Amino acid sequence: MSEELHCIGCGSIIQTDRPGELGYTPQSALEKGLESGEVYCQRCFRLRHYNEIQDVSLTDDDFLRLLNELGQKDALIVNVVDIFDFNGSLIPGLHRFVGDNPVLLVGNKVDILPKSLKKPKMIQWMTERAHEAGLRPVEVLLTSAKKAHEMEDLLAKIEEYREGRDVYVVGVTNVGKSTLINQIIKNTAGVQDVITTSQFPGTTLDKIEIPLDDGQALIDTPGIIHRHQMAHYLGKKDLRIIAPTKEIKPKVYQLNDGQTLFLGGLARFDFVSGERGSFIAYVSNDVNIHRTKLEKADEFYAKHVGGLLQPPRPDEVEEFPELVRFEFSVKEKTDIVFAGLGWITVSQPAVVAGWAPKGVDVIKRKALI
Numbered sequence: 001m002s003e004e005l006h007c008i009g010c011g012s013i014i015q016t017d018r019p020g021e022l023g024y025t026p027q028s029a030l031e032k033g034l035e036s037g038e039v040y041c042q043r044c045f046r047l048r049h050y051n052e053i054q055d056v057s058l059t060d061d062d063f064l065r066l067l068n069e070l071g072q073k074d075a076l077i078v079n080v081v082d083i084f085d086f087n088g089s090l091i092p093g094l095h096r097f098v099g100d101n102p103v104l105l106v107g108n109k110v111d112i113l114p115k116s117l118k119k120p121k122m123i124q125w126m127t128e129r130a131h132e133a134g135l136r137p138v139e140v141l142l143t144s145a146k147k148a149h150e151m152e153d154l155l156a157k158i159e160e161y162r163e164g165r166d167v168y169v170v171g172v173t174n175v176g177k178s179t180l181i182n183q184i185i186k187n188t189a190g191v192q193d194v195i196t197t198s199q200f201p202g203t204t205l206d207k208i209e210i211p212l213d214d215g216q217a218l219i220d221t222p223g224i225i226h227r228h229q230m231a232h233y234l235g236k237k238d239l240r241i242i243a244p245t246k247e248i249k250p251k252v253y254q255l256n257d258g259q260t261l262f263l264g265g266l267a268r269f270d271f272v273s274g275e276r277g278s279f280i281a282y283v284s285n286d287v288n289i290h291r292t293k294l295e296k297a298d299e300f301y302a303k304h305v306g307g308l309l310q311p312p313r314p315d316e317v318e319e320f321p322e323l324v325r326f327e328f329s330v331k332e333k334t335d336i337v338f339a340g341l342g343w344i345t346v347s348q349p350a351v352v353a354g355w356a357p358k359g360v361d362v363i364k365r366k367a368l369i
């Protein structure tokens, strides 16, 4: 395109080849738009017609610019994270960007954690982890945007902490921010007519503004893709397998040292040394786990990846990154986390190794459960 076209809803530059990114509109819709003289990006189009917002993701630079702007506002920041992928959904350095603005930390997707997990414990755990990351939220809440749980509580807290100011909702992609905002839209009065899209001066970032009754607004900001997540390396079908949609059923394994667990063909856990003990896997119920001997594990993987060990599916094996090993010495109850896939809880002192596709993080953290 020789001349840049801008969305008349949000001002972002219209493009037709990168779905899910700012300004995307399908070619056919663009042609129709040009005919009628009204070109909207797909996100604004959906908002206008279906009252629904859609995720878009930003480049790192745009995201940094957006974060920098937050510090200059006088606003309440609502940071949505995915509690199933807590480490992968924290925004590095958010505390530095928000300045003096209060942050309300919202742990979404509470419906997929085992019901036995007590909420106060979860909130305590999230608060500690946030503090470790330098973030001092005014309060931590748990929600399920999908099931519309705790929405009233969330809205009440937002009202309490915003003290008449604007509200900015931030989060990395896939935490359920769009789902949450759509619930908020449904829950706020007068739905149809109050929703507007608006462009902020001095930026091309497309943000969606939901007016609040005192003239302020709740502003949805686009997310950023976290590259160290498993989701980045998988197709849509596989994503459906690894992203839990229902309450996770923990799987308990009694292991001796020298044993290995494969999480499909996506990740591997080795019990290198330590006393026999129990290891608990928290991954989507659809991910199959296989136990083998550590000494045979390399061979086993080479032979069965894409077959017995799926995902990846057979046609994806060639492109799938090799697994990379991270070793951990565990002293107390610890989770070995495979970014975006889940975690294995180690309950007693041990040396273990976690393997994930090259580029995906494996980390150790204080046990959640």
Ligand code: GDP
Residues within 6 Å of the ligand: 054, 055, 108, 109, 110, 111, 112, 143, 144, 145, 146, 147, 171, 172, 173, 174, 175, 176, 177, 178, 179, 180, 223, 244, 245, 246
């Ligand atoms: P965004 O990228 O942060 O805007 O995330 P989306 O709203 O598009 O949600 C990402 C995925 O998480 C979708 O598959 C949603 O259905 C799912 N999701 C969102 N909220 C919840 C929730 O509360 N519980 C569960 N189990 N899934 C959710």
